[in-house]
Amino acid sequence: MLEVNALACGGRCCLDIALPAVAVDTAPVPPWLDRLVAGGTPAEIAEVLLQLVQARPECAAASVLLWLDGEPTPMLLGASCPDPDGGILARAALASGSHAWDEDHLRVAVPLAPPVRAVLLVTLIQPRIGPSLLAALDPPLRVAAPLLTRALKWTDLESANARLSHSEQLQRALFAISDLAGSERDMPDLLRGIHAIVGSLMYAENFFIVLHDAERDTIRFLYFADVEDTTPRDPAREIPLASREHTLTWYVIRDGLPLMGRTSELQQQVSGPLLVYGPDSYDWLGVPMLRDGQVRGALVVQSYRADVCYTPADRALLSFVASHILTALDRKLGQDELEKVVRLRTLELADANRGLQLEILERQRAERLQAALFQIAQLATADISQVAFYERVHGVVGQLLNATNFFIALLSETREALEFPYFVDGQARGNPARPLARGLSEYVLRHGQPLLGATRDMELLAERGEVELIGVGPPAVCWLGVPLIVGDEVIGLVAVQSYTPSVVYGAADQELLSFVGSQIANSLNRRRSALIQQRAFAQLEQRVQERTTELRREIGERERIQEQLKHQVMHDALTGLPNRGYLRERLERVLGLLRREPTRHAALLYLDVDRFKVINDSLGHLAGDAMLKEVAARLQACVRDPDLVARLAGDEFAILLEDVPQPETAIKVAQRILAMLGMPMLIAGKEIEPSASIGIAIADAHYQQSDEVLRDADVALYRAKAQGRKRFEMFDASLQKRAIDVLAMEHDLRMALHNDQFEPYFQPIQHLDSGEVMGYEALIRWNHPQRGLLGPGEFLEIAEESGSIEAIDWWMFEHSCTLAARELSGDSYLTINVSPLHFRRPDLCERLREMLRRTGLPPSRLVLEVTEGSLLDDPEGVRRILATLREDGVGAALDDFGTGYSSLSYLHTFPLRIVKIDRSFVARLGIADGNSDAVVVSILALARALGIEAVAEGIETATQRDTLLAMGCRYGQGYLLGRPAPIGAWGNKGKQGSE
Numbered sequence: 004m005l006e007v008n009a010l011a012c013g014g015r016c017c018l019d020i021a022l023p024a025v026a027v028d029t030a031p032v033p034p035w036l037d038r039l040v041a042g043g044t045p046a047e048i049a050e051v052l053l054q055l056v057q058a059r060p061e062c063a064a065a066s067v068l069l070w071l072d073g074e075p076t077p078m079l080l081g082a083s084c085p086d087p088d089g090g091i092l093a094r095a096a097l098a099s100g101s102h103a104w105d106e107d108h109l110r111v112a113v114p115l116a117p118p119v120r121a122v123l124l125v126t127l128i129q130p131r132i133g134p135s136l137l138a139a140l141d142p143p144l145r146v147a148a149p150l151l152t153r154a155l156k157w158t159d160l161e162s163a164n165a166r167l168s169h170s171e172q173l174q175r176a177l178f179a180i181s182d183l184a185g186s187e188r189d190m191p192d193l194l195r196g197i198h199a200i201v202g203s204l205m206y207a208e209n210f211f212i213v214l215h216d217a218e219r220d221t222i223r224f225l226y227f228a229d230v231e232d233t234t235p236r237d238p239a240r241e242i243p244l245a246s247r248e249h250t251l252t253w254y255v256i257r258d259g260l261p262l263m264g265r266t267s268e269l270q271q272q273v274s275g276p277l278l279v280y281g282p283d284s285y286d287w288l289g290v291p292m293l294r295d296g297q298v299r300g301a302l303v304v305q306s307y308r309a310d311v312c313y314t315p316a317d318r319a320l321l322s323f324v325a326s327h328i329l330t331a332l333d334r335k336l337g338q339d340e341l342e343k344v345v346r347l348r349t350l351e352l353a354d355a356n357r358g359l360q361l362e363i364l365e366r367q368r369a370e371r372l373q374a375a376l377f378q379i380a381q382l383a384t385a386d387i388s389q390v391a392f393y394e395r396v397h398g399v400v401g402q403l404l405n406a407t408n409f410f411i412a413l414l415s416e417t418r419e420a421l422e423f424p425y426f427v428d429g430q431a432r433g434n435p436a437r438p439l440a441r442g443l444s445e446y447v448l449r450h451g452q453p454l455l456g457a458t459r460d461m462e463l464l465a466e467r468g469e470v471e472l473i474g475v476g477p478p479a480v481c482w483l484g485v486p487l488i489v490g491d492e493v494i495g496l497v498a499v500q501s502y503t504p505s506v507v508y509g510a511a512d513q514e515l516l517s518f519v520g521s522q523i524a525n526s527l528n529r530r531r532s533a534l535i536q537q538r539a540f541a542q543l544e545q546r547v548q549e550r551t552t553e554l555r556r557e558i559g560e561r562e563r564i565q566e567q568l569k570h571q572v573m574h575d576a577l578t579g580l581p582n583r584g585y586l587r588e589r590l591e592r593v594l595g596l597l598r599r600e601p602t603r604h605a606a607l608l609y610l611d612v613d614r615f616k617v618i619n620d621s622l623g624h625l626a627g628d629a630m631l632k633e634v635a636a637r638l639q640a641c642v643r644d645p646d647l648v649a650r651l652a653g654d655e656f657a658i659l660l661e662d663v664p665q666p667e668t669a670i671k672v673a674q675r676i677l678a679m680l681g682m683p684m685l686i687a688g689k690e691i692e693p694s695a696s697i698g699i700a701i702a703d704a705h706y707q708q709s710d711e712v713l714r715d716a717d718v719a720l721y722r723a724k725a726q727g728r729k730r731f732e733m734f735d736a737s738l739q740k741r742a743i744d745v746l747a748m749e750h751d752l753r754m755a756l757h758n759d760q761f762e763p764y765f766q767p768i769q770h771l772d773s774g775e776v777m778g779y780e781a782l783i784r785w786n787h788p789q790r791g792l793l794g795p796g797e798f799l800e801i802a803e804e805s806g807s808i809e810a811i812d813w814w815m816f817e818h819s820c821t822l823a824a825r826e827l828s829g830d831s832y833l834t835i836n837v838s839p840l841h842f843r844r845p846d847l848c849e850r851l852r853e854m855l856r857r858t859g860l861p862p863s864r865l866v867l868e869v870t871e872g873s874l875l876d877d878p879e880g881v882r883r884i885l886a887t888l889r890e891d892g893v894g895a896a897l898d899d900f901g902t903g904y905s906s907l908s909y910l911h912t913f914p915l916r917i918v919k920i921d922r923s924f925v926a927r928l929g930i931a932d933g934n935s936d937a938v939v940v941s942i943l944a945l946a947r948a949l950g951i952e953a954v955a956e957g958i959e960t961a962t963q964r965d966t967l968l969a970m971g972c973r974y975g976q977g978y979l980l981g982r983p984a985p986i987g988a989w990g991n992k993g994k995q996g997s998e
Contacts, residue, residue, distance in 0.1 A: 015368075020841040033141050045069055045121070045154045048079045049145055052115075055143050061128045061136040068093045070120035077120075093724070100994075108133065116148040119155050127756035143199050169763050172770055178326075180331050193335055194226040197328055204324065205317045207304045209284070211236075212334070212916060220244050222300075225332070231282040247501075250288055255301045261290040263318045271810060287359070290322040292329040299329055350921040369715040375403050379522045392526060396571035397634055402517055404512045406499050408479075411523065412444050413487070413495035422444070442469045443482055447496045453485040455513050483508040485517045489522040497523060513707045575650040577628055578635035586649040586657055590709035593661050594702065601704040606669035608658040609698040609716035610638070610676065613728040615654035618691065626687035633686070634693065637679045641672060666701055667735065673697045673731040691796055696723040697731035725800070753785065756810055760786050763819040764983035765827075768834070768954055768976045771968050775789070776865070779830035780976065781819035781981045809840060813850075820858040820865065822986045834866040834896055848888060857891075862892035868917060870898050874913065889914045896954075900942065910949055915919040918946050922957025925977075928966045936970075943971050 035055050042048035049067040056657065067080040068090065074872050077090070089110070096103035096112035097120055097857040103112040108130040115121040123144070132475065153701030160229055179200050188196070194212065201207045211227040222244050224236035247253045254273045255262055262272050265286055268279045284305035292300040302325045306312065378399045382392055393411060394612065400406045411425040421444060423437045439445055443461065446469055447454050458465070458480055463468045484498035497520045573585040579591070593605050610773030611635060619627040638648045640655060647659040658676070663669050702712045719734040726732065755761060765779040785793040802808040816835055821832040841847050855862055865886065874881055874897075885895045894916035910918060920942055927935035939955075946953040955967050967975060 004383075012714040020927060023249065036146060039146055039150055041145065042150065043154065045158060046078075046080060048151050048154055048436075049121075051289065052123060052143065053080065056123065056136075056140060059136055059139065061127055061132045063128045065126070065743075066124045067115075068122045068124060080497065089124045091298065093124060096122050102137065104133070106455065111137070115144065116151045116155075119152050122157075142528055154654045155348075157517055174908065190335060193331075197331070198226065198228060201302075201304065201321070201324065202506050203319055205304065205312045205313070205940055206306060209305045209307065211303050212300065212328070212332075213252055213256070213303070215242065215244065215298055217297060217299075222252070223248070225300075229281075229305075231284075237820055247278050247280065249273075250280045250285060251277070252280075252301055252303065255289045255291050255299050255303075258300045259291045259293065261288070261318050261322055263288045263313055263315075268457075274415060282307070282316070285309055286312045288318055288321060290318065290325050292325045293327060294326075294333075300332075301325075302328065314844075324461055351404075371403070373970055374517065375399050379519060381525075382522075389424065392458070397425070397427065397889050398518070402501075403515055404508065405500070405501060405506045407506075408500045408502070409498070411495065411497045413527075414493075421448075431729050441469075443470055443484060444496055446470050446483045447486050451486050451488065451493045453483070453513050453517055455481075455483045455508060455510075457481050457507070461612045477502055480504055480508045483513060483516060485513065485520040486529070487520050489524050489528040492663050494524065494527065496520070527585075550676055562823050563701055578650050580656075581647060581649040582636050583649065583651045586647065586651070586659065586707045587713075589647055590659060590712060594706055594709065594712070595705070597648065597702060597704045603703075604663045604665075605661040605702040606660040606666075606672075607700045607702060607712050607716045608660070608669065608673055608676070608731075609700070609713070609720040610656040610658065611696050611720055611724065612654035612656075612680075613694045613724075618686070618693075619926070621687065629685065630691070630693065633684050634680060634695075638676060639677050641679055654842065657713075663701065666699075668730070669699050670733075671700060677729065677731065694729035696724055697730045698734065699731055700734040738967065748801045749807070752798060752802055752811070754805050755785060755787070756807065756814060760788070761811065761814060761818075762786055762985060763822060765822075765833075765986060766821075766976055766983040767981040768974060769980045771955075771958075771973060771975050774980075776828075776831060776869065776989075777974060778834060779823070779827060779989070780834045780868070781815065781823075781836075783815045784983075803838075810840065812838060812841065813854075816851075817854055817858065820860040822852060823864065824858050824860040826986045827989065829864075832866050832894070835875070836868045836898065839870070842869075842873055842877065842884055847884055848891075851893065852891065853858065862888075863894075865892075868898040868919070870897045871900075878912075885914050887917075899956075910945060910951065915951055917952045918954045920953060920972075922977075925955050925957045925963055926959075928963055936966075939967070939972070940970055947971070 017782045023246060035051060036903045038051045039055075042051055049069065050378070053065050053067060056062050068077040068088070069080065070077045079094070079255065088105070089112075091290065092103050092110060092501060094113040096114050097117075100114060100117055103116075104110070108127075110124065110126050111133045111876070113123040113125070115123055125133070125136065125166045127136070181195065197212070198207065201210060201642070208227045209231070211223045211229065214225050214711050216222070219241065220243065221241040223238060223241055225238050227236040251262055251269060251273075254260075254275075254277075258274065260267055262284075264272065266277070266279060266283055269287060284307055286306040287303070288305065289301050289303040291298045292302060302321055304321065379396060382395050385392070387395075397406060397409050400409065408428050410423055412421050412423050414420075415422055420436060420438050443454060443464075446464065458478060459479075461470065461472060461482065465472050472918075473674070477842060479500040479502055481501045482498065483500070484496050486493045487495040487497060497516065499508065499512075499516065540667070550934060573588075575582045597603050597605060612630075613632070615627065618630055631650075634654075635648070635650065638658065641662070642648060645661050647661075649657045649659070651657055658672070660669055660672060675694065676697065680693055683690050683692050698718065700712050700716035700719060706712050715734040719732045722777060723730050723732040762784050764784050766782060767776045768778045768780060769776055783795050783799075785798055787793050799808065799811075802811055819835055823831075827833070844850075850863075851865075853864065867885075869881070869885075889895065895914060896917035896919055897910070897913070897915050897923045898919050900918045920939060924935040924939050924942075927937065929936070943953050952974060953972055954978065955963075955972050955975040958964050958967070958975045958979045960979060963977075964975065964979060
């Protein structure tokens with residue numbers, strides 16, 4: 004026995020391995036032994052083994068498959084791409100515990116270190132020479148087995164140690180966040196501490212915290228640190244969330260989901276357009292802060308450095324830390340808010356105390372004032388003479404202010420003189436009257452505002468020419484007058500005046516006198532109104548009769564207009580049919596009846612006109628409207644009262660059958676509708692044979708809401724359209740399950756893109772005479788982890804509806820062109836199918852050029868397959884795109900030719916390189932009662948005349964191939980010539996001939 008002691012590189016492990024006897028005392032130590040012992044990792048040991056194996060003359064190729072713990076897919080060492088057959092052979096060797104050979108004895112799988120799942124795969128240069136190779140490799144393999152086992156164990160220990168270190172670091176960060184929340188540090192200091200903690204977990208030089216107020220729908224940048232964007236953010240400023248619509252922060256807060264990646268990757272993750280706010284970062288990571296399922300804010304880190312990118316582990320870590328940070332912020336904000344409330348409350352109590360002292364004084368004054376005002380209010384309604392009213396009012400006013408000199412003046416009926424029904428000046432009384440002049444009383448009447456002034460104030464008015472100070476007796480030291488106003492009209496004034504400096508009036512006196520003036524004006528107005536009222540009663544009675552007659556006419560007209568408006572609201576303006584709102588209201592009543600009578604049933608037929616968009620695009624919207632009106636008329640002819648026909652939207656209609664004894668009744672109505680709609684109709688001078696798809700839901704007492712019936716009928720309609728249109732489908736539980744399966748499929752599609760589960764398959768296009776392969780059509784396949792290999796018909800329609808079709812297409816374009824440039828012969832071309840939505844993108848040409856530069860495929864080897872639907876969508880735009888691509892060398896092929904509305908015109912007007920004859924014509928070649936032979940001959944003649952290659956699709960029999968050759972068709976594809984297969988089936992140069 005040879006004893007070998009080796010110290011692994013870097014001091015990671017020590018080996019003490021007893022190796023088989025190799026005659027140490029006579030032979031030198033082989034070089035491979037030192038290299039094996041020096042290998043510290045499984046990859047290094049496997050590399051030494053591969054060098055030993057590949058150095059043997061018997062070996063054509065070698066690789067090592069290594070299954071790590073918890074990983075379903077093995078690690079491949081020594082090969083450029085995985086080999087499915089090799090994986091099967093390796094698993095067979097692991098299962099048996101010994102060598103496993105393929106049928107040709109050209110390949111052998113050798114288990115290396117049971118129970119470790121590691122297998123050496125060797126491909127021999129010729130069959131049945133493996134035993135000699137294995138015998139030569141037996142010593143190094145026996146040495147490598149324990150070394151590989153020890154290296155794998157050490158790798159597992161290092162991985163576990165890294166996980167423990169990461170958990171310890173995360174735990175310290177959470178403790179630090181908790182300590183910060185309970186400390187006495189102010190908010191800015193706390194936020195800087197949080198920033199430092201996040202920076203210890205990941206790259207966070209650029210970091211900000213956003214808080215979201217759901218009630219006000221606003222956000223605050225509580226903390227912001229950015230090396231590129233140095234604009235300061237006010238933490239207290241509330242910003243409407245709508246002002247940041249379609250930004251990354253807006254998507255995180257609105258959707259409550261994390262986002263991560265570069266700008267181009269983020270555009271694929273968000274559900275709408277993306278607006279970049281501020282400097283564009285190299286990598287961006289944002290996670291929501293959640294509390295009880297509600298988004299309370301977001302944490303964001305970003306990198307402007309190409310060498311710093313975030314990983315899914317960073318995203319998970321930041322999401323985990325976000326909830327703890329939110330708890331710390333809530334605790335700190337609550338503490339700050341409490342301290343602020345206490346301070347404000349203390350100030351409020353001090354102000355309230357001062358206010359109470361003033362209020363006591365004011366209330367005492369108010370009580371005296373209220374008593375006086377109450378007396379004036381009683382006088383205004385008392386049954387006393389006008390003179391007595393004036394005297395009592397004078398007495399009350401005298402209790403509140405000095406009213407020794409007091410008068411009330413009124414304008415005459417002609418408004419040319421001033422009368423004084425009450426006048427007291429000192430002890431003298433009188434009832435003077437005079438024409439209007441420019442005294443102080445006239446100033447008040449002219450402006451309609453109170454006037455309070457001393458002697459100097461009145462002199463200033465006189466100097467400005469506002470008044471003339473000409474009167475009887477000594478001038479007043481202080482004069483106060485307020486207008487008497489009824490409505491908007493000034494009818495007089497009330498005034499007090501003082502002749503001694505000790506009596507001066509102020510603002511409070513002016514306010515009091517203004518109230519008294521309003522009471523006097525009201526009293527005068529009531530007395531005048533009583534006289535006017537008697538004269539108006541007679542006129543009023545006559546006017547009431549006239550107005551009653553007029554109102555009856557107006558009520559009748561208004562009821563008519565309301566009925567018309569209700570009809571317009573609940574009916575479609577184009578067809579006159581009830582609309583969705585009317586249908587839902589009617590359906591709710593029917594469901595209520597079904598719940599009261601459980602034995603009854605109703606039915607809802609959900610109808611969609613097939614290919615209506617083609618009619619609109621081809622003949623115009625006016626023709627489309629005419630078609631909808633005709634469809635509405637035919638639908639009404641198919642039902643009876645009380646059944647209801649409604650237009651829901653666009654080309655969608657619904658028919659409610661209120662009493663359906665058995666489902667066959669609804670089926671008969673659906674059949675009648677299909678027959679009626681299938682009859683030709685003349686629209687815009689063209690005869691059209693429309694069709695429709697119908698979904699039927701039978702309503703019973705189990706339905707609670709109208710939307711549930713509409714949903715089930717819509718699901719059945721979707722099924723009818725998927726089954727080929729021009730048909731009806733009944734709703735059942737399987738359809739509902741399929742609708743749920745569609746949601747699961749949409750999720751699986753997103754995961755498939757993320758995990759590279761799609762794979763391009765290639766089908767050859769051959770020369771029918773020689774069998775030479777001219778090109779390949781790239782067809783997508785999905786390696787579903789549960790359902791196995793799926794064709795495009797099983798998932799592309801769902802991808803189109805979910806919005807992921809564009810990303811899937813570009814993945815397919817990129818990988819197909821890469822494989823074609825690397826594996827297929829240089830003179831063969833590649834065709835890829837391009838859906839109509841790509842031609843709506845203005846950057847299609849540039850993206851294709853960039854993709855060809857990346858993949859290395861020459862533009863002359865690429866052909867885009869387009870359908871007639873693409874050409875119908877925007878003919879001029881598609882023509883420009885194809886012409887631009889043709890200048891670059893990229894060709895175009897018209898797929899499924901002969902199945903559309905105006906196929907022949909496309910050959911003349913579009914820059915096409917290839918026309919593909921639809922498989923439906925090829926399948927019917929040679930049938931006596933068909934015209935497929937004539938159609939194919941015509942297409943071939945037209946293609947030859949225009950210099951376009953014709954390729955027949957769907958060739959499955961030798962008879963079809965021979966018939967096409969006899970017609971002059973040179974190229975074709977189909978199962979007879981070759982089935983779609985991975986690139987490995989065609990090799991580096993492709994295969995010729997049929998399979």
